[in-house]
Amino acid sequence: MALSHEEQELRQAAELAVAPLYALDCGIPRHTLPEDELSPDLAYQIIHDELMLDGNARLNVATFVTTWMEPQAERLMAECLDKNMIDKDEYPQTAAIEARCVNILADLWHAPEAGTATGCSTTGSSEAAMLGGLALKRRWRARRLADGMPADKPNIVMGTNVQVCWEKFANYWDVEMRLVPMEGDRFHLSPEEAVARCDENTIGVFAVLGSTFDGSYEPVAEICAALDAFESESGIDLPVHVDGASGGMVAPFVDPDLVWDFRLPRVASINTSGHKYGLVYPGVGWIVWRDADALPEELIFRVNYLGDTMPTFALNFSRPGAQVVAQYYNFLRLGFEGYRRVQQYARDVAMGLSAQLDDVGPFELLTRGDELPVFAVALKPEVDNYTVFDLSVALRERGWQVPAYTFPENRTDLAVLRVVVRRGFTHDMADLLLADVKRQLRRLERQPAPTHDATSATAFAH
Numbered sequence: 001m002a003l004s005h006e007e008q009e010l011r012q013a014a015e016l017a018v019a020p021l022y023a024l025d026c027g028i029p030r031h032t033l034p035e036d037e038l039s040p041d042l043a044y045q046i047i048h049d050e051l052m053l054d055g056n057a058r059l060n061v062a063t064f065v066t067t068w069m070e071p072q073a074e075r076l077m078a079e080c081l082d083k084n085m086i087d088k089d090e091y092p093q094t095a096a097i098e099a100r101c102v103n104i105l106a107d108l109w110h111a112p113e114a115g116t117a118t119g120c121s122t123t124g125s126s127e128a129a130m131l132g133g134l135a136l137k138r139r140w141r142a143r144r145l146a147d148g149m150p151a152d153k154p155n156i157v158m159g160t161n162v163q164v165c166w167e168k169f170a171n172y173w174d175v176e177m178r179l180v181p182m183e184g185d186r187f188h189l190s191p192e193e194a195v196a197r198c199d200e201n202t203i204g205v206f207a208v209l210g211s212t213f214d215g216s217y218e219p220v221a222e223i224c225a226a227l228d229a230f231e232s233e234s235g236i237d238l239p240v241h242v243d244g245a246s247g248g249m250v251a252p253f254v255d256p257d258l259v260w261d262f263r264l265p266r267v268a269s270i271n272t273s274g275h276k277y278g279l280v281y282p283g284v285g286w287i288v289w290r291d292a293d294a295l296p297e298e299l300i301f302r303v304n305y306l307g308d309t310m311p312t313f314a315l316n317f318s319r320p321g322a323q324v325v326a327q328y329y330n331f332l333r334l335g336f337e338g339y340r341r342v343q344q345y346a347r348d349v350a351m352g353l354s355a356q357l358d359d360v361g362p363f364e365l366l367t368r369g370d371e372l373p374v375f376a377v378a379l380k381p382e383v384d385n386y387t388v389f390d391l392s393v394a395l396r397e398r399g400w401q402v403p404a405y406t407f408p409e410n411r412t413d414l415a416v417l418r419v420v421v422r423r424g425f426t427h428d429m430a431d432l433l434l435a436d437v438k439r440q441l442r443r444l445e446r447q448p449a450p451t452h453d454a455t456s457a458t459a460f461a462h
């Protein structure tokens, strides 16, 4: 006799109460849709248990992305999980909050039209980079066509240390990449090397604040000055886009005198990752243009917004509203002084930890965490029985995720460990990491020969 729905539920609940969950798990297909339903509790438990194999996000010093937010921010995000950012008409207040955030960033970066800034939220710096690059490409094309010149061979000049999103931009939008390699102790773009690669087909120069590889700031003001001189000689006026994925939310607070933003007339656009030092969980980035002229009108779509039209410029359509709301929460909650304290604390922790590592003996610091709160260390040349890859793997034993990787052209000989300090990584945690480094070194120093190299260690692709 068939069981009623209630009886079935009761029976299933009783089975679940006594069933060993892992035995049930055996029958769950991994790559096809299960035939039937599971109870929500069981489905939750199975997935929750599987995810225990992921690393602990707070011990991940590889990522630049936020891994801790205040409970109130989490509550707000939960309240907005169902809001689609693109539905400006249905969620006008979320749209208004997005526009406010753009204005706040434009003001922070000294845009001339800060109150009515041109910009938008994105899924991260990668999407923002595509938009910034695309605007530069279209502006270059319009100039070339207006002059009756061919516009089929655009190029972009940047350091080989750029994050992969810039290589994607060049690849996806058919722009030739003119990469400036590293040389000796120069690990990022220099003004001279940048200018040497510019010509009438250059859509712009990308400068990074700060470099993903070692946390160093590229000299944006000096690059702009070199481009001024280049313009006097050649008549070619080149814009600069600043990739402030991390530094855009660090420098304004802890390096207010560093001139890298719209105070430099050549800077046409700036992107940042709200989910890095903007202190929001993954899923939000920002781009701001100097003024309305810097974003070609033809790239803007107009959507209906409260009976009015609202300009949008994005690659995605649907996107979560929660991260944008969380960004505004941080702006309101922390204000300038709160952000300054958070970023200064991160810098103090990074500089403290790098100095202590320097004292241990076998390390050579490439950077100290005094620009981004990020530093890279190599092993001294005389260390030949273990590698940074060995140490990275050893630290995993205690849950620390410290990436080891080799540098790009022309310093592929250089292998480093990199530490990213961000909100939620305290002096206390830095002491614990240091103690684990020392403990693992005692063991590694006794091993006869290296065990891991770049090919056998965990991949690193930030």
Ligand SMILES: Cc1ncc(COP(=O)(O)O)c(C=O)c1O
Residues within 6 Å of the ligand: 064, 123, 124, 125, 126, 127, 163, 165, 208, 209, 210, 211, 212, 243, 245, 246, 273, 285, 462
């Ligand atoms: C300098 C730089 N630009 C761009 C990106 C890409 O950012 P997102 O992850 O927000 O797309 C990163 C990520 O680490 C970065 O460090």
